[in-house]
Amino acid sequence: MSQSIENAWQLARQRYADINVDVDAALTLLDTLPVSMHCWQGDDVAGFENPTGSLTGGIQATGNYPGKARNVRELRGDLELAFQLIPGPKRLNLHAIYLEAEGRVERNEIEPKHFAGWVDWARNHDLGLDFNPTCFSHPLSADGFTLSHADAGIRRFWIEHCQASRRISAYFGRELGTPSVMNIWVPDGMKDVTIDRLAPRQRFMAALDEVIAEKLDSRHHIDAVESKLFGIGAESYTVGSSEFCLGYASSRGIALCLDAGHFHPTEVISDKISSAMLFVPRLLLHVSRPVRWDSDHVVLLDDETQAIANEIIRHDLFDRVHIGLDFFDASINRIAAWVIGTRNMKKALLRALVEPTGQLRELEQQGDYTARLALLEETKSLPWQAVWDKYCQLHDVPVGGDWLRVVREYESSVSSKR
Numbered sequence: 001m002s003q004s005i006e007n008a009w010q011l012a013r014q015r016y017a018d019i020n021v022d023v024d025a026a027l028t029l030l031d032t033l034p035v036s037m038h039c040w041q042g043d044d045v046a047g048f049e050n051p052t053g054s055l056t057g058g059i060q061a062t063g064n065y066p067g068k069a070r071n072v073r074e075l076r077g078d079l080e081l082a083f084q085l086i087p088g089p090k091r092l093n094l095h096a097i098y099l100e101a102e103g104r105v106e107r108n109e110i111e112p113k114h115f116a117g118w119v120d121w122a123r124n125h126d127l128g129l130d131f132n133p134t135c136f137s138h139p140l141s142a143d144g145f146t147l148s149h150a151d152a153g154i155r156r157f158w159i160e161h162c163q164a165s166r167r168i169s170a171y172f173g174r175e176l177g178t179p180s181v182m183n184i185w186v187p188d189g190m191k192d193v194t195i196d197r198l199a200p201r202q203r204f205m206a207a208l209d210e211v212i213a214e215k216l217d218s219r220h221h222i223d224a225v226e227s228k229l230f231g232i233g234a235e236s237y238t239v240g241s242s243e244f245c246l247g248y249a250s251s252r253g254i255a256l257c258l259d260a261g262h263f264h265p266t267e268v269i270s271d272k273i274s275s276a277m278l279f280v281p282r283l284l285l286h287v288s289r290p291v292r293w294d295s296d297h298v299v300l301l302d303d304e305t306q307a308i309a310n311e312i313i314r315h316d317l318f319d320r321v322h323i324g325l326d327f328f329d330a331s332i333n334r335i336a337a338w339v340i341g342t343r344n345m346k347k348a349l350l351r352a353l354v355e356p357t358g359q360l361r362e363l364e365q366q367g368d369y370t371a372r373l374a375l376l377e378e379t380k381s382l383p384w385q386a387v388w389d390k391y392c393q394l395h396d397v398p399v400g401g402d403w404l405r406v407v408r409e410y411e412s413s414v415s416s417k418r
């Protein structure tokens with residue numbers, strides 16, 4: 001096997017060299033692009049604060065595949081396995097509900113000490129951490145509003161939660177030497193015809209201003225806001241709409257989070273990157289797969305995932321775009337879901353890196369759209385897969401579908417016994 005991988009790699013390297021693509025340089029660059037894997041695929045967004053409570057906020061993890069992680073030990077074990085099967089740099093994206101504490105800690109009272117175990121673990125596994133306040137699955141979000149709530153006391157609770165979350169995020173960055181991107185997503189919205197669409201947005205804006213008021217070191221912490229089109233039970237009005245979040249992020253100089261499932265079905269975030277980048281300093285991506293709605297299916301190596309990767313690579317946005325994933329499928333093996341989705345994101349990045357972009361750009365500038373299309377289509381069948389296999393081998397992770405055998409073994413010896 002390893003000899004055939006080597007032979008295929010040598011042939012592929014020459015084939016790409018023939019069109020002036022340096023695959024060694026591509027792999028070196030791929031090694032600088034971390035993908036932030038989301039912890040919540042491992043337990044259907046349950047967390048440890050109240051694991052048997054309901055998932056609210058208009059999002060749903062459907063399915064009941066056995067073996068979901070029930071505690072921090074199990075979640076870390078599952079993550080470790082997934083990370084062993086994915087080549088190259090990775091980060092872990094945590095939500096506030098994944099805290100470790102003896103008794104109940106109110107969300108507005110969470111502290112770095114509740115995440116010290118995650119920091120130790122991340123350090124031992126050479127991972128950066130990202131963070132999210134959890135503004136859902138809580139009695140004070142039950143009527144569908146949090147940071148934009150009309151009740152000042154409830155609003156205050158969520159402001160304090162987000163402020164506390166920022167300090168935890170900065171702690172991650174300080175301890176691990178890599179900034180933590182903290183994304184604020186709120187489910188706030190209305191099911192039906194809404195008379196006052198302005199006041200909640202005014203309250204949301206003022207609340208966010210309070211949240212981000214404390215100056216934190218940008219080497220440790222990055223603020224982001226995530227827009228959404230609708231949620232289950234908030235079909236008619238979403239406070240944090242696309243226009244709101246783009247306007248907020250650009251006026252405050254913070255990052256904008258684009259989730260692939262948060263727009264009208266024919267809209268794609270790949271086309272939003274080059275516009276948004278002109279107005280915000282940074283982007284956070286939640287690469288996901290909406291199927292008819294914001295269903296959070298596992299990321300495929302499909303046209304949109306590829307287009308997202310192409311945008312990042314073609315425009316050298318390496319330092320300004322943070323690549324995160326956001327899906328939670330409870331109908332298949334959850335570790336496999338992580339591995340499939342994260343490997344696909346990385347494959348898309350690799351394919352973008354071995355694209356003969358310079359030549360394509362020239363053809364476009366010359367107005368030769370026939371040749372542009374012809375070359376673009378031919379590149380799809382160039383031997384990128386041999387380059388990917390080599391990359392996996394270099395990182396000592398399984399090549400091809402061999403990783404599934406490892407997941408199956410773990411399933412029969414560990415996760416199926418839960």
Ligand SMILES: C[C@H](O)[C@H](O)[C@@H](O)C(=O)CO
Pocket residue numbers: 040045059132185226228259286294326
């Ligand atoms: C759990 C996540 O924070 C959540 O999925 C959010 O990012 C989102 O996309 C809500 O639809």
Ligand SMILES: [Mn+2]
Pocket residue numbers: 226259286326
């Ligand atoms: Mn998201």
